[in-house]
Amino acid sequence: MEEGNKIMITKRKLFLLIAGIAVFSMVAGGMFALYAQSQMADEASLYFRLFRDTFYQAYSRYVVAPDPQKLIYGAIKGMLGSLDPHSQFLDAKTLKDLKVSTQGSFGGIGIQIDIRDNVLTVVSPIAGTPAAKLGIQAGDRIVKIENVSTRGITTDGAIGKLRGQPGTEVTISIQREGVDQLMDFTITRANIEIKSIPYSGFVKNKIGYIWLANFSEKSGPDLGRAIQSLENQGVKQLILDLRNNPGGLLNEAVEISSNFIDKGSMVVFTRGRLPDANRDFKVASDPLYGAKKGTMVVLINQGSASASEIVAGAMQDWDRALIIGQTSFGKGSVQTVIPLGDSIAMKLTTAKYYTPSGRCIHRDNSAWQSGEIDIYDDDTTKAKLDKLNNEGEEITKDTTGSDSLAAKEVFTTVGGLKRKVYGGGGITPDVKVDLPLLKKLESNLERKTLFFKFAIKYTVVNKDLPQNLEVDASMLAEFKKLLADEKFEYTEQEFKESEAYIKKAVKRELLSKLYGDKAMTAFLLEGDLQVQKAVELLEKHKDLNKLLQTGQNK
Missing domain, CATH: 3.90.226.10 (2-enoyl-CoA Hydratase; Chain A, domain 1)
Known part of the structure; x- marks a missing residue:
């Protein structure tokens, strides 16, 4: 008797759902007719009936009872996706993410994260945020969130756990280079501003x-x-x-x-x-x-x-x-x-x-x-x-x-x-x-985040490097030791040809680790070819019209 009741309830739900779609189909057809009163509206109404019939067959005959929401959401995504890459269906999570990107703020702890060597890693704490104030550092590996292992977690999954209402707390367990034991931090979330101007x-x-x-x-x-x-x-x-x-x-x-x-x-x-x-x-x-x-x-x-x-x-x-x-x-x-x-x-x-x-x-x-x-x-x-x-x-x-x-x-x-x-x-x-273009060695070093890893390890002992630091031969030797530890293969000829780039990349990461992103950006601008060209032309032409006449489009 109980099984029979379940079947009757399921059939009733299905009837109401199909009836609702049918009514919506008629209303939609009427709206199309009122809006255009044209062959196009009739054609659209015909295709809507095709959609209704397809949904009915899939919902009622598929080998396993499907979730109607997934069917409808999937159909909407496919429909909008057929228009262009930028028209899309926004489910609750996607809509929330969109709000964050356009409003420029969210509730969180204030860290930039990425998956490095299959481990959730802090790329950089954001200055002035709860995480930065508690001493979270670039290179810290987040191995637990709320005492649950982060093994296998995605970046999006981690963001979902770390973000939340300002004033609420989240506990993370950190594994830090040079520290034997896990470090637990209970961080109170705050409103985090997304910087428009870094x-x-x-x-x-x-x-x-x-x-x-x-x-x-x-x-x-x-x-x-x-x-x-x-x-x-x-x-x-x-x-x-x-x-x-x-x-x-x-x-x-x-x-x-x-x-x-x-x-x-x-x-x-x-x-x-x-x-x-x-x-x-x-x-x-x-x-x-x-x-x-x-x-x-x-x-x-x-x-x-x-x-x-x-x-x-x-x-x-x-x-x-x-x-x-x-x-x-x-x-x-x-x-x-x-x-x-x-x-x-x-x-x-x-x-x-x-x-x-x-x-x-x-x-x-x-x-x-x-x-x-x-x-x-x-x-x-x-x-x-x-x-x-x-x-x-x-x-x-x-x-x-x-x-x-x-x-x-x-x-x-x-x-x-x-x-x-x-x-x-x-x-x-x-x-x-x-x-x-990056040479092969340079590309591989960046892809494997080896400059980042070197900065994390090197600054455990060398914490007092000056902001005007120079990457000398001894520092390059230490970098080569890291490459050996990581079993990274290269030739001495490749290293020699890329030495200028390697020095710059090592300094970039050391400045980021010790002095923050602003110090790193100021350093990178010095060697930026496009910025250099801009400076060259601005120094040469104080008059706007003369500056504009230097362009190829005159």
Whole structure:
């Protein structure tokens, strides 16, 4: 009798579910008809019935009773995935992650982590956070979280356990180089800010440098403070580094551009299928660092995408800055987040964006399949989300496609100089500066994180190295001992050919371990070829028009 009741209950649930889908099908068909009253609507209604029938057969006849949520979620993911790589279904976890990336903060302990040698490892504690205050160090191996082994854990899995509401506690067990016993730390979570600007300062004389790493809600105010700080120190010229910045909120791209471009100027405009997707974005206030205050260079590479390309494109089109580096990614579409329930949503491509000169820098090629590089319609996305509650020399290949100018559509700048600029495949720099490829030995050393491991081991004994340290012969000998311990194979000829790179990489990791990421970044900028080119041209041309005329696109 009990088994019969279970069958009846299951059948009843199935009936209600199918009935609900059928009703939704009819409503959807009616909505399509009201909206379009066309053959297209009838065709869509027909395909919806096909979906309903397919779901019914899978749900009722599959060898093992399937989870209806998984069936529906899987179907939605497939449907949106067929449109483009950036339209997607956002389940509760994905939506939460999106909120973190756009809001620029989360509850956590303040460490950057990675899996190194199959062990969860602290790459770097974030200055000023609970973990840093308790003495968590780069290289610490997290072997337990809440007394549960981390063996086999993924980075995402660890993040899920370490993050939580500010004020709550989490206990981690640390294995540290040079310490025999495990070290237990009970850490009170706090609100952790994601830095939009990891570094700002001066690279030479009065040439300021700002590294903008992402576009979140905090990026505009953060940039304003960075500019003001440099101005207080007498900045005369400025480098804005957008390399490897994957983008983010559209309105933040407009706000960033507004710091440099005259009031009333167009920053970007969007065009889509529906009227509400057609919008113009203009500068609403006087710039904080306008053309009269100093010349500028913007750095881009193939990792600069979406919102980064809006800023670079606007600066180039208005003849406000010289663009140096490599052709950008070419991600020229806008995504809108549409709620589907209390904790789920869909992210849908609703428009393409255009620079002030009318360029669409959207690139159609296989590189699109490789990443989650998106720009979000801030006016709609932020409110709905609230409601729903490395370094340059490691780039070994330009994957963004051909840089041939002959294959690109030609436009002219709107700032007065009428320089040639190009559309149809990312932002083409005015001055192209490629970076050297890594040799095989260098690539293998980086891939196996051996520079990082050396810094962790070496600083156990050598804790008082000066910030202006030099990597000498004795230090290289110690590095070779580590390679022997790790059974890493190489030839002396290979080592000799890569010695300059090895010295630089060793110093990089030692500075990061002993003095933090800012000291490391300042050191890396000294040898950065694209930054060096920017400094060279800024020193040579104090006049903006003369600086811009040095570009290849004039």
